[in-house]
Amino acid sequence: MWELHFSRCTEIRHTWDIPYIGTLRDGRYYVEGPSRNSPRIAETNSAQAAVAMVIDRLPPRCGPAFIGNAEELAAYEEARDSR
Numbered sequence: 001m002w003e004l005h006f007s008r009c010t011e012i013r014h015t016w017d018i019p020y021i022g023t024l025r026d027g028r029y030y031v032e033g034p035s036r037n038s039p040r041i042a043e044t045n046s047a048q049a050a051v052a053m054v055i056d057r058l059p060p061r062c063g064p065a066f067i068g069n070a071e072e073l074a075a076y077e078e079a080r081d082s083r
Helices: 047-056 070-081
Strands: 020-023 029-032 040-044
Touching (some): 020 047, 040 047
Antiparallel strands (some): 020 029, 029 040
């Protein structure tokens, strides 16, 4: 079983605010998240559909990956949003 996780930053500690994609034994895919405690969003036959589900659920103002870790990203967003 394989999973594809996404983060809004490039360094460890990564963000956990984007759903992830996993594989099922029958070759299909599932989308869950953003955390491991979140319910399954859906199952699908195609990788493209799974990616589309993730894209539809990106956080507001999600852009290119931030160069840094989750704490640095949070500080950047706080400063940006306070302007």
